[in-house]
Every structure is written in structure tokens, then in C-alpha cells.
Amino acid sequence: MNQARRRASRIASTAANVPYWMDTAPRPAVRDNTEPSRRVDVAVVGGGFTGLTAALNLAQGGAHVAVVEKGVVGSGASGRNGGMCTTGMTISFGLAVKRYGEDAARRMYVAYNHAIDYVESVIESESIDCSWQRSGRMTLAAKPSHFEGFKQTQEALREVVGQKTVLVPKEGMREEIGSDLYHGGIVDPLGAGLHVGRLANGLAEAAERAGAEVHEQNEATGIRRTGASGFTVDTPRGRITAAKVLVATNAYTGRLVPWLGRRVAPVGSFIIVTEPLGESVCAELLPNRRMASTSLSLLYYFRITPDNRLLFGGRARFALSSPESDQKSAEILERGxxxxxxxxxxxxxxYAWGGLVGFALDRMPHAGEHDGLLYSVAYAGHGVQMATYMGHQMANTILGKPAQNPWADVPFRAIPGHFGPTWYLPFAGAYYRLKDWLK
Ligand SMILES: Cc1cc2nc3c(=O)[nH]c(=O)nc-3n(C[C@H](O)[C@H](O)[C@H](O)COP(=O)(O)OP(=O)(O)OC[C@H]3O[C@@H](n4cnc5c(N)ncnc54)[C@H](O)[C@@H]3O)c2cc1C
Incomplete structure (x- = not known):
């Protein structure tokens, strides 16, 4: 266990901001003193699920690929999240139909099911030991009117997508949760949970086995176009020339690719994890070990970890992750x-930590090519499955194989006024609080 954890107070010191998933995932051999090859077919910037799955599939497809990661694999959002593979989009299905039409909305919705299937298949094919469990996703009605909304959602999903969900009325909730706070729930059995620290490390090992280079503690400091021969990627351990570059930095892009940085807002999300509670307490909290979340815009999400702790997360404050912010958020979450x-x-x-979720203006994922650079970003809190899936699809695109990209035609607009500092977060927080109050 990490030394930085303090047992004296009920909330451990968050100064080290070490996620439970990273603390409890075995780390393989050191990857931070290796020199990247000078010339590769594909350079992948970012060692999260997008970058690692892309590298794995590219290497398996015969490409010479190097991943450069500024921290360690999974140290971005991929090792900091709730470990929930959930069905459905960030926006409601109804809003997607309004915006994109029924056919496109159906394709987008179903892509999340395919994404969960893909995570399951890569875990199986690469023998990654990461506590995969198809225990289902459950959304909890914070208000009686939300449960009425669930009925319409169930109907629409059955009719348009053929998705089967189960409604749980308030009087049946004790079968699902050891709490009387909610006004019913909707369960989608296709949802799943996993240990994301183990998945990130497992994907990195699988990519290396397939022949990919993974260079940790090696930040890309600049990407430049070099005419016909492709791109150069500068890193402290040498310049890499690559025919193609996949930018897989999502909410952690910063100023590396300004065009992308202006389109992805990093929003802090925070998590606490209790001490081990034991089988019987966990069986009372979430008897079916579902991946639970509430129906509000400023939602809570929670689940049982593989070693019987409660993981409890939320957008506790509209702020970026920092030691002070994480500590304040941990206190808010503890009260929640x-x-x-x-x-x-x-x-x-x-454990208490924070991480950055990447949001586009339309709260949709975006993947494609800009000025020759490939990217896949902005999974809006649904990236465990979608980042893993899109990494595979981007690899297919680069390899010239058939690829699915449900986001290809969705316009990717710059966020007005977003040039770096996220000054607008408190205003966004106020907007969503008001929305939750009114809804
Ligand atoms: C607290 C929290 C809870 C979440 N919960 C869930 C959940 O339960 N379910 C779900 O589906 N999604 C969840 N998400 C979202 C999900 O984790 C992300 O969508 C997903 O992990 C994104 O993967 P990625 O590979 O695209 O990005 P990341 O995992 O963020 O990887 C990007 C990587 O790029 C690296 N990088 C950045 N700049 C450079 C550079 N210049 N050079 C080299 N490397 C660089 C970073 O260090 C980072 O490791 C959550 C996110 C957070 C923060």
C-alpha cells in the first residue's frame, strides 16, 4: 500500500492523489529509461485506454508503434475513474434523436454496447486479470418524476434500439440497494465493472508483447509536420519521426495540440474509497454489485470494489483536480x-483522488483527423468502454482496415472562450445545480 495514505484521519491525505486502482495494480518492469526508436510508423501520444488499445492493435497489425506517456500508463483518467463500463451515451437518447435523427442516434447508442463487448473481448484475448464482472448498470431516480422518465426511456430503448432494461419501483429498491433515498431505478444488465488499473497495465503489457514500444515518464513536448515524411514528436528522450501520429491525450491535452485543447474542456471529477467493509456489508449496500449512478446532472456514482470497499464518486465541485480541491471534494463526497x-x-x-474528464461542447465523443493528426477524445465520463473501443477503431483506420467511427460526422466546435484556464467551471456548476433543482 502507498506510504502516502494516512490512517489517523478518516479521510486519508490526498496530497499524493494516488487512486485506489493504481495503488492496487501490480506494476510491471520499469518503462521510464528506454529510448524510443528514431523512426516509427505510428507515434501514439498518451498511455490511457485510447492510446494503449490503439498501440496493441497497431502492433498486432504489423505497424512499428511507439507510445509516449508523460506519467505512467493509466495515470490520466484511465486509472482514476469509477471502473464502470456503462451502456448509453452521456446525453439522453431522446436528445440524441432530436439532434442527429433516429438512425444516427441508434448507431451511437449501440456503439456503447459494442464498446463494452470489445472491452470484454480484449480482456479475454489478452488474458488480462482485471475482475471483469457483467453485473449491470443501475440508474437511481433522485426524484419521483425521474422514475416516470425512466418508463419512457425504457419504452424508447425497447422500440428503437431493442435494448432490454428492468424497472425497479421504489417498493422493490431494497432488492437493489441498502438505502431508502431513491424513488426507483432502471437496470441495464449489459453494464459491467472492472479494475481499471489492472486493465491499463494489462493493455500496456499486451501491446509490448505484440511489439509496441511503451515509454513512460516521456512527455511529448512538440508535434511538428515534416512534409511528405509525416511528423516529428519531440520528447526529452529523443525526437521520433512517424508517418502517423495519434493524439490520445483527451482531458490532459493542455497546449500540446491547441486546436484540440480548444475543443476539449477538462472537468474535475472526484472519488473516495472506503476501508474494506467485508462481504456481508457490501451485500447490503449493493446486493447485485451493480454500477450505480443517480439521475441528476451533478450525479453520484458508486460501486463495490473487487476487495469489498465502497467506491463513491461525483462531480463534487466544479473545479480542476489539485491537492486542496481533492481534499474539499473528498469531504463533500463523504457527506454525500x-x-x-x-x-x-x-x-x-x-483513498481520495481527483481526475479530469474530457467534455466537448456537445458532450459527445469526437474522433477523426485534423491537419493530418489523428485524435479520439471527449468521452464525457463514458470513456472506459468508448476510449478502449475507439483506440481499436483508430488503429483500424490507420491500418486501412474497415473501422467504425460513429462520431465522424458530428461537428467538433471550439468551446467559446476556452483557451486554457477553465474560468467557466463555476458557472457551469451553477447551471447544472439549477437544472437539477428544476428538473
Ligand atoms: C474521476 C473520474 C471518474 C470517471 N469514471 C468513469 C466511469 O466510471 N466510466 C467511464 O466510462 N468513464 C469514466 N471516466 C472517464 C474515463 O476515465 C475516460 O474517458 C477515459 O479513461 C479516457 O481515456 P483516454 O485514454 O482517452 O485518456 P487518459 O486516460 O486521460 O489518457 C491520456 C494520457 O495522455 C497523457 N499525456 C497528456 N499529455 C501528454 C504529453 N504531452 N505527452 C505524453 N503523454 C501525455 C496523460 O498523462 C494521460 O495518461 C471517469 C473519469 C474520471 C476522471
């Missing part, structure tokens, strides 16, 4: 957790 589960008041919080 005690509201949902009064029986947990007083349990020790062993």
Missing part, C-alpha cells in the same frame, strides 16, 4: 455517501 448510506457514517476513507 453518508446521506445515501447512513450506516457508513464513521467508516474510514482510505
Amino acid at each position: 455517501m453518508a446521506k445515501v448510506y447512513p450506516q457508513l457514517a464513521g467508516v474510514r476513507i482510505d
Whole structure:
């Protein structure tokens, strides 16, 4: 266990901001002193699910590929999330139909099911030990009117997508959750959970086995076009020339690719994880071990970890992740957790951390090519499955194989006023709080 964890207070020190998933995933051999090849077919910038799955598939397809990662694999959002593979988009199905038409909305919705299937298949084919469980996704109605909305959602999904969901009325909720706070729920059995630290490391190892280079602690400091021969990627350990570059930096893009940076807003999301609670307490909290989230825009999401702790997350504050921000958010989340589960008041919080979720203006993922650079980003809190899937699809695109990109025709607009600092986050927070209050 990481030394930075302090057991004296109920909330551990978050100064180190070490996610549970990264602390409990075995780390393989050191990857931080290797020199990248000077010339490769494809350079991948970013060692999260997008970059690692792309590298794996590119290497398996015969390409010489080098991943450069500024931290360690999974140290971005991929090792900091809730570990939930959920069905459905960030926006409602109804809004997607309004915006893109029924056919496109159906394709987009179903892509998330395919994405979950792909995560399952890559875990199986690469024998990645990451506690994969198809225990289902459950959305909890924070207000009675939300449960009425679930009925319409169920109908629309059955009719248009053929997706089968199960409605749980308020009186049946104790079968699903050890809390009386919610006004019913909707369960989608296709949702799944996993240990994301183990998946990130497993994908990196699989990519290396297939012949990819993975260089950690090696930041891309500049990407330049070099005419016909492609691109150069500068790193502290040497310049890489590559025919193609995949930018897989999502919410952590910063100023590396300004065009992309202006289109992806990094929004902080925060998580706490309790001490181990034991089988029987967990069986009371979430008897079916579903991936749970609430129906509000400023939602809570929670699940049981493979070693019987409660993981509890949310957009506790509209702020970026920093030691102070993570600490404040942990306190807010602890109060939220005690509201949902009064029986947990007083349990020790062993982990608390924050990470950045990448949002586009339209809250849709975006993938394609700009000025010759390939990118896939902005999964808006649904990237465990979609980043993994899109990494595969981007590899197919580069290899000239048939590829699925449901986001190809979705306009990717710059976020007005977003040139770096996210000054607008408190305003966005106020907007969503008001929306939750009114809805
Ligand atoms: C707290 C939190 C909870 C979440 N919960 C869920 C969930 O339960 N389910 C779900 O589906 N999604 C969830 N998400 C979103 C999901 O984690 C992301 O969508 C997904 O991991 C994105 O993967 P990625 O590979 O595109 O990006 P990342 O994993 O963020 O990887 C980008 C990488 O690029 C690296 N990088 C950046 N700049 C450079 C550079 N110049 N040179 C080299 N490397 C660089 C970063 O260090 C980082 O490792 C959550 C996110 C957060 C933060």
C-alpha cells in the first residue's frame, strides 16, 4: 500500500492523489529509461485506454508503434475513474434523436454496447486479470418524476434500439440497494465493472508483447509536420519521426495540440474509497454489485470494489483536480455517501483522488483527423468502454482496415472562450445545480 495514505484521519491525505486502482495494480518492469526508436510508423501520444488499445492493435497489425506517456500508463483518467463500463451515451437518447435523427442516434447508442463487448473481448484475448464482472448498470431516480422518465426511456430503448432494461419501483429498491433515498431505478444488465488499473497495465503489457514500444515518464513536448515524411514528436528522450501520429491525450491535452485543447474542456471529477467493509456489508449496500449512478446532472456514482470497499464518486465541485480541491471534494463526497448510506457514517476513507474528464461542447465523443493528426477524445465520463473501443477503431483506420467511427460526422466546435484556464467551471456548476433543482 502507498506510504502516502494516512490512517489517523478518516479521510486519508490526498496530497499524493494516488487512486485506489493504481495503488492496487501490480506494476510491471520499469518503462521510464528506454529510448524510443528514431523512426516509427505510428507515434501514439498518451498511455490511457485510447492510446494503449490503439498501440496493441497497431502492433498486432504489423505497424512499428511507439507510445509516449508523460506519467505512467493509466495515470490520466484511465486509472482514476469509477471502473464502470456503462451502456448509453452521456446525453439522453431522446436528445440524441432530436439532434442527429433516429438512425444516427441508434448507431451511437449501440456503439456503447459494442464498446463494452470489445472491452470484454480484449480482456479475454489478452488474458488480462482485471475482475471483469457483467453485473449491470443501475440508474437511481433522485426524484419521483425521474422514475416516470425512466418508463419512457425504457419504452424508447425497447422500440428503437431493442435494448432490454428492468424497472425497479421504489417498493422493490431494497432488492437493489441498502438505502431508502431513491424513488426507483432502471437496470441495464449489459453494464459491467472492472479494475481499471489492472486493465491499463494489462493493455500496456499486451501491446509490448505484440511489439509496441511503451515509454513512460516521456512527455511529448512538440508535434511538428515534416512534409511528405509525416511528423516529428519531440520528447526529452529523443525526437521520433512517424508517418502517423495519434493524439490520445483527451482531458490532459493542455497546449500540446491547441486546436484540440480548444475543443476539449477538462472537468474535475472526484472519488473516495472506503476501508474494506467485508462481504456481508457490501451485500447490503449493493446486493447485485451493480454500477450505480443517480439521475441528476451533478450525479453520484458508486460501486463495490473487487476487495469489498465502497467506491463513491461525483462531480463534487466544479473545479480542476489539485491537492486542496481533492481534499474539499473528498469531504463533500463523504457527506454525500453518508446521506445515501447512513450506516457508513464513521467508516474510514482510505483513498481520495481527483481526475479530469474530457467534455466537448456537445458532450459527445469526437474522433477523426485534423491537419493530418489523428485524435479520439471527449468521452464525457463514458470513456472506459468508448476510449478502449475507439483506440481499436483508430488503429483500424490507420491500418486501412474497415473501422467504425460513429462520431465522424458530428461537428467538433471550439468551446467559446476556452483557451486554457477553465474560468467557466463555476458557472457551469451553477447551471447544472439549477437544472437539477428544476428538473
Ligand atoms: C474521476 C473520474 C471518474 C470517471 N469514471 C468513469 C466511469 O466510471 N466510466 C467511464 O466510462 N468513464 C469514466 N471516466 C472517464 C474515463 O476515465 C475516460 O474517458 C477515459 O479513461 C479516457 O481515456 P483516454 O485514454 O482517452 O485518456 P487518459 O486516460 O486521460 O489518457 C491520456 C494520457 O495522455 C497523457 N499525456 C497528456 N499529455 C501528454 C504529453 N504531452 N505527452 C505524453 N503523454 C501525455 C496523460 O498523462 C494521460 O495518461 C471517469 C473519469 C474520471 C476522471
